[in-house]
Amino acid sequence: MTRMSAIDELFEKTRAENRAVLVGYLPAGFPDVKTSIAAIEAMVSAGVDLVEVGLPYSDPVMDGPVIQAAADQALSNGIRTTDVLEVARASAATGAPTVVMTYWNPVERFGVERFAAELAAAGGAGLITPDLVPDEAAEWIAASEQHGLDRVFLVAPSSTDARLALTADASSGFIYAAAVMGVTGAREQTSSLAPTLVERVRAVTSTPVGVGLGVSNGEQAHEVATFADAVIVGSALVKALHTGGIDGVATLAAELRAGVER
Amino acid sequence: MPYEQPDATGHFGRFGGRFMPEALIAPLDELDRAWTEAKADPVFTAELDRMLREYANVPSPLYEATRFSEAVGARILLKREDLNHTGAHKIRNVLGQALLAKRIGKPRAIAETGAGQHGVASATACAYLDLECTVYMGEVDTERQALNVARMRMLGAEVVPVTTGSRTLKDAINEALRDWVASVDHTSYLFGTAAGPHPFPSMVRDLTRGIGDEARAQVLELTGSLPDAAVACVGGGSNAIGLFTAFVDDADVQLLGVEAGGDGFDTGRHAATITAGDVGVLHGARSYLLQDQDGQTIESHSISAGLDYPGVGPEHAHLAATGRARYVPATDADAMAAFDLLCKTEGIIPAIESAHALAGAQALAKELGPDATILVNLSGRGDKDVHTAAEWFGLIDGPVVLDEGVEE
Numbered sequence: 001m002t003r004m005s006a007i008d009e010l011f012e013k014t015r016a017e018n019r020a021v022l023v024g025y026l027p028a029g030f031p032d033v034k035t036s037i038a039a040i041e042a043m044v045s046a047g048v049d050l051v052e053v054g055l056p057y058s059d060p061v062m063d064g065p066v067i068q069a070a071a072d073q074a075l076s077n078g079i080r081t082t083d084v085l086e087v088a089r090a091s092a093a094t095g096a097p098t099v100v101m102t103y104w105n106p107v108e109r110f111g112v113e114r115f116a117a118e119l120a121a122a123g124g125a126g127l128i129t130p131d132l133v134p135d136e137a138a139e140w141i142a143a144s145e146q147h148g149l150d151r152v153f154l155v156a157p158s159s160t161d162a163r164l165a166l167t168a169d170a171s172s173g174f175i176y177a178a179a180v181m182g183v184t185g186a187r188e189q190t191s192s193l194a195p196t197l198v199e200r201v202r203a204v205t206s207t208p209v210g211v212g213l214g215v216s217n218g219e220q221a222h223e224v225a226t227f228a229d230a231v232i233v234g235s236a237l238v239k240a241l242h243t244g245g246i247d248g249v250a251t252l253a254a255e256l257r258a259g260v261e262r
Numbered sequence: 263m264p265y266e267q268p269d270a271t272g273h274f275g276r277f278g279g280r281f282m283p284e285a286l287i288a289p290l291d292e293l294d295r296a297w298t299e300a301k302a303d304p305v306f307t308a309e310l311d312r313m314l315r316e317y318a319n320v321p322s323p324l325y326e327a328t329r330f331s332e333a334v335g336a337r338i339l340l341k342r343e344d345l346n347h348t349g350a351h352k353i354r355n356v357l358g359q360a361l362l363a364k365r366i367g368k369p370r371a372i373a374e375t376g377a378g379q380h381g382v383a384s385a386t387a388c389a390y391l392d393l394e395c396t397v398y399m400g401e402v403d404t405e406r407q408a409l410n411v412a413r414m415r416m417l418g419a420e421v422v423p424v425t426t427g428s429r430t431l432k433d434a435i436n437e438a439l440r441d442w443v444a445s446v447d448h449t450s451y452l453f454g455t456a457a458g459p460h461p462f463p464s465m466v467r468d469l470t471r472g473i474g475d476e477a478r479a480q481v482l483e484l485t486g487s488l489p490d491a492a493v494a495c496v497g498g499g500s501n502a503i504g505l506f507t508a509f510v511d512d513a514d515v516q517l518l519g520v521e522a523g524g525d526g527f528d529t530g531r532h533a534a535t536i537t538a539g540d541v542g543v544l545h546g547a548r549s550y551l552l553q554d555q556d557g558q559t560i561e562s563h564s565i566s567a568g569l570d571y572p573g574v575g576p577e578h579a580h581l582a583a584t585g586r587a588r589y590v591p592a593t594d595a596d597a598m599a600a601f602d603l604l605c606k607t608e609g610i611i612p613a614i615e616s617a618h619a620l621a622g623a624q625a626l627a628k629e630l631g632p633d634a635t636i637l638v639n640l641s642g643r644g645d646k647d648v649h650t651a652a653e654w655f656g657l658i659d660g661p662v663v664l665d666e667g668v669e670e
Contacts, residue, residue: 058558059432059544061439062283068426081556104281105543109557131281131543135271156285158446163287181285182444 006097006125007150007173010049011208011229020225020260021174022047023210024253025101025234026241027054028087029079030070037090039241042250044094047257051091052128052234055084055102062103062130064185066235070242081110085122092123099152099173101128107140116143126150126173134170141170152176155201157193168205174230175201179213185235187214195227217252221259231260265510265586267577272460275583278576280459281543286439289446294461296366301468306365313357317390318347320354320472324480325640329607330620336627336634339489340610341477343501343641350613350642351473351501352383356452358469360387363450370394370445373452374438376403376431377567378410379642380454385419387452395419398438400430403567410646428561431571435545455498456575459546463503463575470504473639478508481637489637491516491626495618496589497533497568499575501641506587516588519578520622522564523591533562534591535574536582544572549579565594565650566614568642592621598654600624601644613642614650 004012014021024043028036040051056071056079063071084100091098100119107115107127119127126149132140134153144151150173155164158181168175177198179191194211201209211224212232224231233256240248267274272294280290300306314320322342331338343351356373363371371393375381381397388395397414401423404411414421427433435458442451456466474492481489492509494502496519509515524532532538539550542557552560552572564570581587592600600620604612612620616639623638630636644651652658 058427059436061436061545062443064440065426072427075558105553105559106557108543109540109553109555130283131546133280133282133284133287135287136279136281154284156283156288158285158288160288160291163284167284178283178285180444181446183440 005148005150005173007050010097011174014049018262020228021049021210021230022257022260023050023052023230023232024048024237025052025054025232026237027056027067027070027074028084029056029074029077030238031073032077033079033083033087037087039246039249040091041094042246043237043253044096046250046253048253049096051096051098052101053084053088053091053098055081055100055106057103057106060103062183064183064235066238067184070238081106085118088119088124089122097125098123099126099128099150100124101130104129104132112139113143116147116149120147120149124149126152128152128176130154134167137170154178155197157181157197161200164201165204168201168207171207174208174210175205176232177201177209177211179211182213184213186216190214190220190223194224198228218255218259221256225260225262231256267580268460268464272464274577274580277549277579278460278463278547280546281548282459282546283443285443286446290459290461297362297461297465300362300365306361310358310361313361314354318353318357319345321476322346324477324484326484327608330604333603333607334624334627335632336630336636338623339481339635339637340640341473341505341637343473343639344612344616344643348383348386349645350379351470351504352380353386354472355466355469355500356380356383356387359450359452360391360393363393364391366450368448368450370449371452372396372398372438372441372449374398374431374434374454376434376570378403378407378414379568381414381421382410384452385414385417388419389417396441397421398424398434398441400424400434402429403431430561432559455500456503456577457498457545457547457549457573463547463577466500467503467507467577470500471507473501473504474506474508477505477637485635488512488515490630490634491518492637493518493520493619493623493626494639495520495569495615495641496574496578497522497571497615498573499578501639503575503577505639506581510586517581517586518622518626519587519589520618521589521591522566522569522618523593523596524563526593527591531563532591533564533569533571535572536578536589537591547576549576550574565597566618568613568615569618590622592618596621598651601651602655611644612640613644614647616641
């Protein structure tokens with residue numbers, strides 16, 4: 001590794017504190033741009049370490065009903081890619097490393113190089129790309145190198161060992177382990193597949209592994225924190241924002257943060 | 263050098279590939295391997311050929327449309343895919359994918375459908391091969407196509423109305439993909455067109471290319487030479503790629519894809535993806551698509567439900583980019599005029615999808631003149647479109663209740 005990114009430093013810090021990183025996802029522009037920024041600020045104050053700003057997209061095939069509905073609302077309010085970058089800027093200003101989670105077409109349409117440049121200028125730390133695998137990512141890899149951004153690719157229980165190695169090689173910051181075969185959304189039980197997947201990733205890389213899909217409360221966060229480097233929560237926070245507003249987000253974030261202590 | 267596409271990773275030039283969640287990459291690799299093995303296995307291909315022959319009424323005949331030819335001013339030969347079981351070319355694709363599902367040993371199949379034609383073909387194949395079948399269909403389409411919903415249920419399929427996004431075909435594909443990522447260990451996805459992530463575009467081409475292979479031999483036998491042009495309508499592109507593939511290496515045969523021009527491609531209300539769209543990524547592949555400045559998908563519009571899709575298969579994007587095939591729009595009005603002409607001159611009611619190809623052939627006849635021979639894929643029959651057409655021509659009053667389509 002040639003340099004420490006903000007995300008690398010975060011994982012170094014939480015390792016020293018003997019806890020997992022808490023990653024919180026909220027879509028930009030839900031329910032509106034201003035509120036989405038306030039919700040991000042609130043969840044960071046309540047203990048979220050790393051923010052995923054979602055870029056609302058018309059065809060989110062990896063997302064369950066909660067995030068789909070939020071994206072629909074943001075899009076019908078007229079959210080633009082440039083607004084998402086502004087939300088990322090506000091998020092980064094909280095001091096929490098901020099990545100954008102986005103389906104690939106909006107980045108390609110904006111211009112991969114231009115997107116990377118503007119995200120870096122906004123203080124963003126990288127991208128999570130749910131429908132871009134390293135095999136198709138040559139342009140993004142070059143642009144992220146150029147602008148010092150981290151590349152968070154996903155691995156899944158179905159990934160072969162060869163694909164885990166290939167994905168780990170292409171990733172930086174952390175690796176996003178999708179805990180279940182399925183889409184985003186809260187689940188009653190944490191996945192039995194996740195510990196095995198994390199173990200398999202650790203066999204091929206020293207890059208930290210975050211676990212997402214289905215974590216919705218402090219108890220589940222605690223369970224995942226026992227075997228993963230980061231606990232990723234999305235739909236539950238979106239739902240909390242929808243039903244409980246900014247306070248709802250802050251309350252859940254605090255509960256999750258208590259959960260990720262080991 | 264003969265045409266060989268895609269490359270080993272599913273790219274047709276700069277198009278195609280796999281823009282999919284990692285969870286589906288290994289299953290897509292398995293599907294690719296399974297299909298490569300199956301198509302090289304004489305037992306599998308003999309069984310598929312038997313099913314196509316005995317069950318699906320394939321090969322379909324080539325028909326010299328004499329009176330239509332006189333009316334448009336060139337020799338028009340029709341490949342009669344409208345005479346296949348279930349009334350369109352779709353059955354070729356679905357029987358192949360369903361037989362592969364049996365071979366792999368997955369007991370459940372899912373499919374997306376727009377107007378219902380691929381859904382009906384899937385439900386048919388699943389009944390025939392004893393597979394459990396779930397069809398995702400946009401809620402808007404289930405309302406417009408109530409009769410096809412009933413047909414699918416009659417055939418034993420579960421039909422799930424999709425209530426997300428624009429509640430049409432593209433959202434049905436999204437929902438089918440969401441099902442598949444959670445069910446892929448026991449479920450096959452019977453994809454309805456030559457689009458999506460690798461290996462679907464090339465697998466669907468392999469399964470539909472019989473259209474062109476048969477037609478090429480039939481035209482040679484009838485006329486002693488190759489046609490001057492081969493014409494097909496293009497939504498996702500399965501019937502067109504099925505026709506074109508046999509002729510790609512025949513440099514003297516013009517390939518013409520006819521897209522849905524809707525109200526006119528300059529009105530913004532159309533589905534002419536290659537004519538008026540831009541390069542981007544949708545449903546797993548890089549191709550042309552209808553999108554806004556930020557890369558959000560724009561809804562398409564066409565009188566033909568089967569062509570009403572904002573994307574197009576990646577091989578068509580490649581054939582357009584290399585200039586090997588040409589893609590032009592036909593408006594709703596052009597297509598319905600050609601529909602009317604075929605009805606009146608030949609006693610054949612075409613699918614409105616296929617009427618777009620006829621409209622394209624009509625325009626091409628003017629360019630090429632009376633000595634030209636033009637092969638047109640009549641991809642489906644129009645019984646399903648009677649209500650839409652009757653309303654268009656003012657033959658009946660009242661709301662459209664049976665506005666069905668062939669999904670190209």
